[in-house]
Amino acid sequence: NAGVMQNPRHLVRRRGQEARLRCSPMKGHSHVYWYRQLPEEGLKFMVYLQKENIIDESGMPKERFSAEFPKEGPSILRIQQVVRGDSAAYFCASSRDRGKTQYFGPGTRLLVL
Amino acid sequence: DQQVKQNSPSLSVQEGRISILNCDYTNSMFDYFLWYKKYPAEGPTFLISISSIKDKNEDGRFTVFLNKSAKHLSLHIVPSQPGDSAVYFCAASASGNQFYFGTGTSLTVIP
Numbered sequence: 001n002a003g004v005m006q007n008p009r010h011l012v013r014r015r016g017q018e019a020r021l022r023c024s025p026m027k028g029h030s031h032v033y034w035y036r037q038l039p040e041e042g043l044k045f046m047v048y049l050q051k052e053n054i055i056d057e058s059g060m061p062k063e064r065f066s067a068e069f070p071k072e073g074p075s076i077l078r079i080q081q082v083v084r085g086d087s088a089a090y091f092c093a094s095s096r097d098r099g100k101t102q103y104f105g106p107g108t109r110l111l112v113l
Numbered sequence: 114d115q116q117v118k119q120n121s122p123s124l125s126v127q128e129g130r131i132s133i134l135n136c137d138y139t140n141s142m143f144d145y146f147l148w149y150k151k152y153p154a155e156g157p158t159f160l161i162s163i164s165s166i167k168d169k170n171e172d173g174r175f176t177v178f179l180n181k182s183a184k185h186l187s188l189h190i191v192p193s194q195p196g197d198s199a200v201y202f203c204a205a206s207a208s209g210n211q212f213y214f215g216t217g218t219s220l221t222v223i224p
Binding site for chain 2: 103
């Protein structure tokens with residue numbers, strides 16, 4: 001009965017490097033959501049994916065950020081050429097169906113030096 | 114544009130008393146609401162949900178109330194326990210594509 005898994009839990013990158021965050025949804029869940037939480041703020045929606053499809057990416061910055069959820073394997077949130085402002089906690093959530101309760105992973109804390 | 118607002122950043126309650134956490138929203142299309150609890154360095158944990166066809170949902174010590182006309186929901190915890198000390202987020206969804214989260218209320222239950 002594993003919950004949503006995210007790795008790494010902590011990631012340190014220098015400015016200009018790439019960050020790859022992974023999320024494995026709960027068993028039986030095919031809907032994945034990525035959120036970002038900046039210090040002292042609430043969670044902000046970034047992107048919603050179903051297997052092999054991006055359903056809604058309205059919350060994701062147009063540049064440097066991309067997400068995928070392949071047929072096999074975890075969902076990946078990729079941040080290219082990271083900047084200090086990308087430092088945040090990134091949470092992944094999954095749900096069984098669209099609009100249903102989302103269950104969150106423990107998050108990846110990204111620190112950009 | 115903050116569509117979901119939690120105007121109280123913090124709340125302190127004595128153990129055994131009732132904790133009431135409030136949440137207001139602006140989008141009348143929201144039809145599904147959830148409360149999450151979050152401990153430091155962990156992901157949010159789902160607590161309780163309510164759909165817009167109901168005005169109350171209860172699960173053990175947790176009850177969520179929805180007032181659609183006022184665009185307001187609240188979470189009642191009774192009796193409050195020290196282990197309930199955490200940050201509580203409310204979230205709302207219209208189409209199911211994304212949930213909008215409030216900024217959270219930090220609850221401290223004093224033994």
